[in-house]
Amino acid sequence: xxxxxxxxxxxxxxxxxxxxxxxxxxxxxxxxxxxxxxxxxxxxxxxxxxxxxxxxxxxxxxxxxxxxxxxxxxxxxxxxxxxxxxxxxxxxxxxxxxxxxxxxxxxxxxxxxxxxxxxxxxxxxxxxxxxxxxxxxxxxxxxxxxxxxxxxxx
Numbered sequence: 685x686x687x688x689x690x691x692x693x694x695x696x697x698x699x700x701x702x703x704x705x706x707x708x709x710x711x712x713x714x715x716x717x718x719x720x721x722x723x724x725x726x727x728x729x730x731x732x733x734x735x736x737x738x739x740x741x742x743x744x745x746x747x748x749x750x751x752x753x754x755x756x757x758x759x760x761x762x763x764x765x766x767x768x769x770x771x772x773x774x775x776x777x778x779x780x781x782x783x784x785x786x787x788x789x790x791x792x793x794x795x796x797x798x799x800x801x802x803x804x805x806x807x808x809x810x811x812x813x814x815x816x817x818x819x820x821x822x823x824x825x826x827x828x829x830x831x832x833x834x835x836x837x838x
Contacts, residue, residue, distance in 0.1 A: 688759060688808035693730060693797065696723045705797060707760075707809060712818035714809055716760075716768055722794035729801030741798040748803075752776050753787065755803040758796035761810045763817050770796040 694706035694713065703723030707714040718726070725741050738746060748755055753774045762769040774787040791799075800807050 687811045689811055689814055690806050691809050693726070693801065693807070695730065696727050705794065707807065709809065709814060709818070711820055711822070712814055713821045714760075714814060714818040716793055716797075718794040722792075722798060725798040726794065726801060729798055741795065741802055744795075744799050745803050748774060752778070755799060755805050757806045757808055758791070758793075758800040759808045759810070760793050760796070760813055763813045768793045768813070768817075772796055772799065 689709045691707040691709045691714065694708050696718075697704050697706055699715075699717055702717045703720060704715045704717055705723070705726060707716065725739060728735065728739070729741065745755065753776045755772055756775050757773045758770060759773060760768055760770045770791045770793040772787075772789040772791050774789060775783055776785040776787065778784050797807060
């Protein structure tokens with residue numbers, strides 16, 4: 685696999701037909717089209733909203749912890765025929781804290797992102813994916829009136 689670039693989530697925005705998750709590395713933004721339920725799940729995670737009961741992506745985190753695993757990162761590793769591919773990188777440790785196993789679990793990028801925001805772990809994108817699908821943009825200063833990633837309503 686090519687080098688991986690750590691990205692930050694700018695937010696979830698309204699796309700022409702579907703919501704779009706915006707991932708940024710330096711001055712490039714990778715837009716990933718997601719479904720409405722997935723966009724909502726990502727936004728709830730970003731905002732750290734508590735919904736009273738665990739949602740599916742919370743459940744995944746709870747299962748990992750219960751099995752002695754920890755989500756170390758999510759990697760979006762491939763773009764093929766306009767479809768992104770991702771995996772969860774899970775470390776399993778024994779009772780003494782020694783690393784026993786490293787698991788790579790296939791995931792849709794939207795699900796991986798939704799779990800990552802809840803588990804507060806990094807998200808990486810393969811450099812070749814960024815090179816093929818990211819857009820160069822000028823990111824507004826934090827002090828500007830821009831609404832990057834704030835147009836999606838939960």
